[in-house]
Amino acid sequence: xxxxxxxxxxxxxxxxxxxxxxxxxxxxxxxxxxxxxxxxxxxxxxxxxxxxxxxxxxxxxxxxxxxxxxxxxxxxxxxxxxxxxxxxxxxxxxxxxxxxxxxxxxxxxxxxxxxxxxxxxxxxxxxxxxxxxxxxxxxxxxxxxxxxxxxxxxxxxxxxxxxxxxxxxxxxxxxxxxxxxxxxxxxxxxxxxxxxxxxxxxxxxxxxxxxxxxxxxxxxxxxxxxxxxxxxxxxxxxxxxxxxxxxxxxxxxxxxxxxxxxxxxxxxxxxxxxxxxxxxxxxxxxxxxxxxxxxxxxxxxxxxxxxxxxxxxxxxxxxxxxxxxxxxxxxxxxxxxxxxxxxxxxxxxxxxxxxxxxxxxxxxxxxxxxxxxxxxxxxxxxxxxxxxxxxxxxxxxxxxxxxxxxxxxxxxxxxxxxxxxxxxxxxxxxxxxxxxxxxxxxxxxxxxxxxxxxxxxxxxxxxxxxxxxxxxxxxxxxxxxxx
Amino acid sequence: xxxxxxxxxxxxxxxxxxxxxxxxxxxxxxxxxxxxxxxxxxxxxxxxxxxxxxxxxxxxxxxxxxxxxxxxxxxxxxxxxxxxxxxxxxxxxxxxxxxxxxxxxxxxxxxxxxxxxxxxxxxxxxxxxxxxxxxxxxxxxxxxxxxxxxxxxxxxxxxxxxxxxxxxxxxxxxxxxxxxxxxxxxxxxxxxxxxxxxxxxxxxxxxxxxxxxxxxxxxxxxxxxxxxxxxxxxxxxxxxxxxxxxxxxxxxxxxxxxxxxxxxxxxxxxxxxxxxxxxxxxxxxxxxxxxxxxxxxxxxxxxxxxxxxxxxxxxxxxxxxxxxxxxxxxxxxxxxxxxxxxxxxxxxxxxxxxxxxxxxxxxxxxxxxxxxxxxxxxxxxxxxxxxxxxxxxxxxxxxxxxxxxxxxxxxxxxxxxxxxxxxxxxxxxxxxxxxxxxxxxxxxxxxxxxxxxxxxxxxxxxxxxxxxxxxxxxxxxxxxxxx
Numbered sequence: 001x002x003x004x005x006x007x008x009x010x011x012x013x014x015x016x017x018x019x020x021x022x023x024x025x026x027x028x029x030x031x032x033x034x035x036x037x038x039x040x041x042x043x044x045x046x047x048x049x050x051x052x053x054x055x056x057x058x059x060x061x062x063x064x065x066x067x068x069x070x071x072x073x074x075x076x077x078x079x080x081x082x083x084x085x086x087x088x089x090x091x092x093x094x095x096x097x098x099x100x101x102x103x104x105x106x107x108x109x110x111x112x113x114x115x116x117x118x119x120x121x122x123x124x125x126x127x128x129x130x131x132x133x134x135x136x137x138x139x140x141x142x143x144x145x146x147x148x149x150x151x152x153x154x155x156x157x158x159x160x161x162x163x164x165x166x167x168x169x170x171x172x173x174x175x176x177x178x179x180x181x182x183x184x185x186x187x188x189x190x191x192x193x194x195x196x197x198x199x200x201x202x203x204x205x206x207x208x209x210x211x212x213x214x215x216x217x218x219x220x221x222x223x224x225x226x227x228x229x230x231x232x233x234x235x236x237x238x239x240x241x242x243x244x245x246x247x248x249x250x251x252x253x254x255x256x257x258x259x260x261x262x263x264x265x266x267x268x269x270x271x272x273x274x275x276x277x278x279x280x281x282x283x284x285x286x287x288x289x290x291x292x293x294x295x296x297x298x299x300x301x302x303x304x305x306x307x308x309x310x311x312x313x314x315x316x317x318x319x320x321x322x323x324x325x326x327x328x329x330x331x332x333x334x335x336x337x338x339x340x341x342x343x344x345x346x347x348x349x350x351x352x353x354x355x356x357x358x359x360x361x362x363x364x365x366x367x368x369x370x371x372x373x374x375x376x377x378x379x380x381x382x383x384x385x386x387x388x389x390x391x392x393x394x395x396x397x398x399x400x401x402x403x404x405x406x407x408x409x410x411x412x413x414x415x416x417x418x419x420x421x422x423x424x425x426x427x428x429x430x431x432x433x434x435x436x437x438x439x440x441x442x443x444x445x446x447x448x449x450x451x452x453x454x455x456x457x458x459x460x461x462x463x464x465x466x467x468x469x470x471x472x473x474x475x476x477x478x479x480x481x482x483x
Numbered sequence: 484x485x486x487x488x489x490x491x492x493x494x495x496x497x498x499x500x501x502x503x504x505x506x507x508x509x510x511x512x513x514x515x516x517x518x519x520x521x522x523x524x525x526x527x528x529x530x531x532x533x534x535x536x537x538x539x540x541x542x543x544x545x546x547x548x549x550x551x552x553x554x555x556x557x558x559x560x561x562x563x564x565x566x567x568x569x570x571x572x573x574x575x576x577x578x579x580x581x582x583x584x585x586x587x588x589x590x591x592x593x594x595x596x597x598x599x600x601x602x603x604x605x606x607x608x609x610x611x612x613x614x615x616x617x618x619x620x621x622x623x624x625x626x627x628x629x630x631x632x633x634x635x636x637x638x639x640x641x642x643x644x645x646x647x648x649x650x651x652x653x654x655x656x657x658x659x660x661x662x663x664x665x666x667x668x669x670x671x672x673x674x675x676x677x678x679x680x681x682x683x684x685x686x687x688x689x690x691x692x693x694x695x696x697x698x699x700x701x702x703x704x705x706x707x708x709x710x711x712x713x714x715x716x717x718x719x720x721x722x723x724x725x726x727x728x729x730x731x732x733x734x735x736x737x738x739x740x741x742x743x744x745x746x747x748x749x750x751x752x753x754x755x756x757x758x759x760x761x762x763x764x765x766x767x768x769x770x771x772x773x774x775x776x777x778x779x780x781x782x783x784x785x786x787x788x789x790x791x792x793x794x795x796x797x798x799x800x801x802x803x804x805x806x807x808x809x810x811x812x813x814x815x816x817x818x819x820x821x822x823x824x825x826x827x828x829x830x831x832x833x834x835x836x837x838x839x840x841x842x843x844x845x846x847x848x849x850x851x852x853x854x855x856x857x858x859x860x861x862x863x864x865x866x867x868x869x870x871x872x873x874x875x876x877x878x879x880x881x882x883x884x885x886x887x888x889x890x891x892x893x894x895x896x897x898x899x900x901x902x903x904x905x906x907x908x909x910x911x912x913x914x915x916x917x918x919x920x921x922x923x924x925x926x927x928x929x930x931x932x933x934x935x936x937x938x939x940x941x942x943x944x945x946x947x948x949x950x951x952x953x954x955x956x957x958x959x960x961x962x963x964x965x966x
Contacts, residue, residue, distance in 0.1 A: 116839070121838075157885070174801070174802075175847060176803070182881065186920070254812035254813055256812040257812060260818075260841075264802070265801065289946075318656055320656075326743075329738065336739075356595065364658060400665045434917035434945075462919075465774075
């Protein structure tokens with residue numbers, strides 16, 4: 001622990017400068033384009049890193065038109081940042097080479113170290129950390145994918161989103177880093193940075209948290225943590241949550257999970273009960289799945305602050321309406337019936353049919369195709385504008401058109417939701433089922449509407465239950481419940 | 484309540500004969516093909532109902548090549564079953580017409596009755612129930628979609644699955660009936676029957692439950708219930724669960740939900756705590772969402788009975804592995820580490836790399852494309868066959884190929900999972916993320932693999948968490964936890 005503490009007074013400028021390399025060498029890249037090092041090289045070139053990219057491998061050769069240098073020393077210019085994909089046994093020598101070359105940051109994709117639980121591997125990991133410390137080389141990892149920074153052209157996977165956003169994600173798991181990036185892109189969430197930081201023998205969750213808390217380009221911080229490395233974590237977390245929302249997914253909630261965490265990144269998960277109380281005391285937002293991490297980020301990223309807990313809703317199907325009421329109520333939100341003045345307004349243009357309108361407004365009972373878009377717009381607007389409701393939830397309902405012609409009915413509903421959203425300053429959540437249909441035309445019809453909502457900046461959730469959980473965390477953050 | 488009780492001694496043969504009509508008249512169908520009655524006529528013809536279908540409307544005309552009769556009396560042959568889509572005010576006269584024509588069963592799609600909460604509408608509903616009782620006409624509904632029976636060619640929606648299955652679903656909500664049908668088809672679940680039964684003024688949950696409990700073509704019963712109508716429900720439920728699994732999704736878990744239930748089908752939801760204890764005492768399986776209803780049905784329908792609570796797993800990504808361990812443990816299942824004999828076997832063909840193999844086996848650490856399919860097959864088989872594990876869970880991981888060529892890597896993994904499944908008598912659950920990708924080739928690649936699993940009879944779940952919840956209910960049913 002002492003070793004790590006030596007760096008606790010690093011300022012965030014350290015990471016900002018370390019994470020802004022002008023030149024990168026991938027040690028382990030080869031002419032075989034399937035190996036991880038070669039993939040890093042191709043990813044950086046494809047993503048458009050605009051500094052220098054070098055490949056290093058004692059075997060030499062060529063990759064993507066680049067010469068492969070046989071050693072780091074042989075690289076002609078300076079190197080700020082090294083990505084290592086070589087076996088763990090070779091890393092001690094690499095650290096010496098980095099020091100000699102003036103490399104400031106080394107990211108170890110290299111694994112089979114502390115996480116194996118094997119004593120000599122743990123010792124090797126400790127030796128690597130200690131050598132790097134003495135050599136003045138900072139480490140990301142080992143056992144990680146490293147940095148994604150669209151503003152600097154850094155990435156750790158192909159087809160990474162180019163959009164620059166204001167959400168930072170620190171992830172102890174590489175696969176979670178990639179999965180969240182995919183899922184988030186699809187839902188219109190863009191990142192300032194993502195760091196997959198693995199075993200965290202040097203740069204750890206606490207230093208990263210401190211950095212993103214102070215980073216002016218980051219508005220929301222997400223974290224996936226298996227085990228905390230620094231005793232400063234609570235202090236830094238508390239300071240971070242005073243500046244911006246910090247949403248944390250911690251695993252190792254059970255003994256089996258803790259064991260798995262230990263054998264993934266060598267983390268000590270600790271007691272989850274204590275963790276929960278720590279989260280609360282520090283003002284962090286705690287979630288329990290990757291899906292919930294994305295959902296909650298969507299709420300914070302896309303919605304204006306709510307002014308109350310009452311939900312006015314549009315739903316599809318009576319069963320769905322009851323389910324909504326249950327889900328929101330169970331999450332500490334409310335779905336009060338339509339007030340008299342709304343009913344009175346409905347009576348003016350609906351006649352007897354006013355009696356079929358409730359909260360949620362069941363759009364399957366008043367399909368725009370039958371009732372006319374104008375009438376349904378008036379109904380939705382009457383609910384949306386009423387001050388009783390501070391949050392709006394629009395569920396587009398089950399999407400299962402009988403024919404391609406039916407697709408337009410769904411479009412009518414979704415367009416109405418987007419119109420309501422445009423007119424209203426309250427938070428508006430849109431619920432759309434996953435587009436996992438077996439038929440292409442069904443998939444396409446739903447996907448197009450989803451992407452239309454995403455492009456309009458809407459907060460889209462795949463189920464009412466998931467919307468309810470995310471909104472609940474979002475509302476609790478802005479309007480803490482009285483205890 | 485008395486009114487309903489008069490029918491409590493009906494035997495199941497009553498419903499079997501009522502639900503097997505030779506001739507159906509849709510009263511309310513018209514030349515306008517968008518109206519609900521016209522849709523029923525077209526749905527029955529398209530689905531292939533092989534009895535007679537008649538359309539009735541005082542305006543006459545023609546629909547889908549069928550003459551529209553101006554009254555029920557004008558229909559030339561006998562009519563067993565009438566579907567009504569006419570306004571509620573006209574239903575009392577229709578009941579008289581049904582009685583005159585010898586109709587035995589009347590399904591009221593007709594709504595705006597008790598569910599509105601308006602006293603005169605409730606009275607009209609009671610009058611309808613009482614008239615039908617006196618006339619000897621049984622009622623399904625009002626405010627419902629009625630029957631889906633692939634073996635008899637009955638349906639309430641277009642593009643209904645033709646496959647005959649052994650799962651019955653009774654649903655107080657029409658939209659949930661349709662949504663579950665869609666979602667279930669996609670995942671390879673086929674039905675004996677589905678009944679959307681709405682306000683349940685005559686045929687209610689209890690009579691339906693009794694019928695399906697005794698129905699030789701039904702092996703599993705699913706129910707979506709807003710409020711119970713018959714005091715015999717607990718007795719009938721208990722008897723039903725002695726014969727087959729009964730999985731119940733009850734809404735109205737909160738005050739707001741209960742209010743919504745009342746205004747959907749006029750149901751009194753009652754206390755959810757009492758409901759939970761009733762479910763337990765009766766041996767029913769209780770779920771809290773439509774997704775969980777499908778997931779749990781998939782487990783019961785596709786998997787052999789488990790012989791223990793220990794899970795051997797394949798996962799993708801270290802973070803995913805920890806998440807799995809947490810999710811299963813939280814649901815009362817276990818994920819013990821690999822036993823010595825498995826590790827010893829792995830050492831014989833993996834060399835040092837054995838140290839990277841854990842439970843779950845991380846297929847991203849040992850990708851078949853790099854390690855060779857044969858080696859990964861041997862790893863998975865060693866885990867699958869070990870008697871320590873009584874259940875297998877295979878998570879195909881995040882699906883986000885870089886290119887179309889990458890799709891084959893995913894296919895390799897999924898094929899291996901299916902091979903393991905074929906060789907093993909234990910329950911095998913496969914986890915595949917929803918195919919809701921924005922790019923067609925990604926959607927198609929994933930969807931084809933999903934459908935491949937479904938066609939192989941696999942139990943496929945969209946997330947580890949959902950698999951864990953469903954498997955937990957399934958295991959508890961077969962191996963009740965010691966209290």
